[in-house]
Amino acid sequence: MIAHVRGRLASKTADRVVVETPGGVGYEVVVPLGVMERLPAAGTEVTLATELVVREDGWALYGFLDEAERRFFQRLTSIQGVGPKIGIALLSSLGVERGARALREKNIALLSSVNGIGKKTAERLALELGEKVEDFTEAPAISVPVGAEAALKALERLGYGTAEADRAVRQVLAGNGNDETEAVVRRALQILTTR
Numbered sequence: 001m002i003a004h005v006r007g008r009l010a011s012k013t014a015d016r017v018v019v020e021t022p023g024g025v026g027y028e029v030v031v032p033l034g035v036m037e038r039l040p041a042a043g044t045e046v047t048l049a050t051e052l053v054v055r056e057d058g059w060a061l062y063g064f065l066d067e068a069e070r071r072f073f074q075r076l077t078s079i080q081g082v083g084p085k086i087g088i089a090l091l092s093s094l095g096v097e098r099g100a101r102a103l104r105e106k107n108i109a110l111l112s113s114v115n116g117i118g119k120k121t122a123e124r125l126a127l128e129l130g131e132k133v134e135d136f137t138e139a140p141a142i143s144v145p146v147g148a149e150a151a152l153k154a155l156e157r158l159g160y161g162t163a164e165a166d167r168a169v170r171q172v173l174a175g176n177g178n179d180e181t182e183a184v185v186r187r188a189l190q191i192l193t194t195r
Contacts, residue, residue, distance in 0.1 A: 004049050005063065006046070007019045007046070008044070009042050009044050017029050017048075027061055029050060030062050032064070032091035034095050035048075048064060048065065049063070049065070053084050069091065072100065073087045076091075079125060081124070085116060086116050089115050094163060096136050100136035103126050108126060110166050151169050155185065
């Protein structure tokens with residue numbers, strides 16, 4: 001097992017990087033979008049926590065900036081039928097905390113908004129991992145007010161993605177304001193249009 005890779009960030013492409021070690025070996029590492037966004041510029045020293053996945057058709061190395069991301073990826077891919085591609089897609093779309101919260105709250109709409117995760121896979125993930133991801137969430141699971149669900153649907157009909165709309169609705173609800181649908185939609189639109 002390759003637990004981490006340390007070296008010069010030789011190149012960055014869409015979903016992978018090459019880390020060149022002091023010995024001259026270049027490791028191609030697939031990383032989630034959130035990791036890619038937080039990586040320094042090419043030529044800088046970097047350390048990635050890694051997970052080596054060995055399959056019949058080849059070996060692949062997946063990289064993360066911290067141990068929590070790697071453990072969450074391991075937990076996701078421990079489910080039968082959930083491979084590294086789905087694990088990376090979920091981390092790219094939702095990140096660790098939002099992904100874990102969606103699993104705990106069994107938010108099938110948010111989980112199935114991730115590219116490559118259909119409704120059945122989302123339901124299986126929530127069923128099998130809902131109770132096993134508490135160590136990845138900072139806040140306790142919350143019940144979603146009826147107005148929030150309706151607001152989420154309204155924002156989706158207006159053309160916003162599920163993950164984006166969910167983020168805005170949660171931000172509105174965190175302000176402890178009125179949770180009536182119309183008020184939530186209005187304030188969520190203000191958040192979405194100022195980004």
